[in-house]
């Protein structure tokens with residue numbers, strides 16, 4: 709059975725996309741301040757609707773606070789900050805992909821929708837596992853030393 713394949717873009721249709729910039733966007737942020745406002749709206753939406761994003765935000769904040777409290781070296785605090793930021797950024801992308809998939813297929817089951825959502829969730833899981841490994845490597849030794857010294 710042959711599938712219908714859409715034709716490749718012609719030079720005129722490509723030119724149209726390039727010249728009529730963002731013509732499919734309902735609205736385009738007018739300046740940098742407005743862009744930040746929309747970015748913040750995305751972060752608050754994820755925080756309010758995604759349990760995992762709330763959990764990851766709390767754990768990341770605790771890890772960074774603990775690294776400062778334990779007087780880790782600046783480079784170690786930076787590494788914990790980078791891995792934490794990566795987890796939260798991927799959580800936001802996961803939410804974005806979920807929304808696009810839901811917008812596209814609505815409540816219909818589709819194998820590709822499953823692949824997209826599962827892979828996005830997998831990306832978050834990989835980053836979270838790496839963040840736990842990094843935090844454990846950097847935080848556990850000074851934390852155990854502190855606990856032993858206070859006994």
Ligand SMILES: Nc1ncnc2c1ncn2[C@@H]1O[C@H](COP(=O)(O)OP(=O)(O)OP(=O)(O)O)[C@@H](O)[C@H]1O
Nearest residue numbers: 758802806813815816817818819821822825826829
């Ligand atoms: N339209 C769909 N077609 C096929 N499978 C779907 C569809 N919607 C969801 N699923 C399956 O259900 C799972 C859970 O969907 P959901 O929208 O809660 O995504 P999620 O990434 O698990 O969410 P969260 O990150 O909030 O835990 C997906 O990972 C996917 O396997």
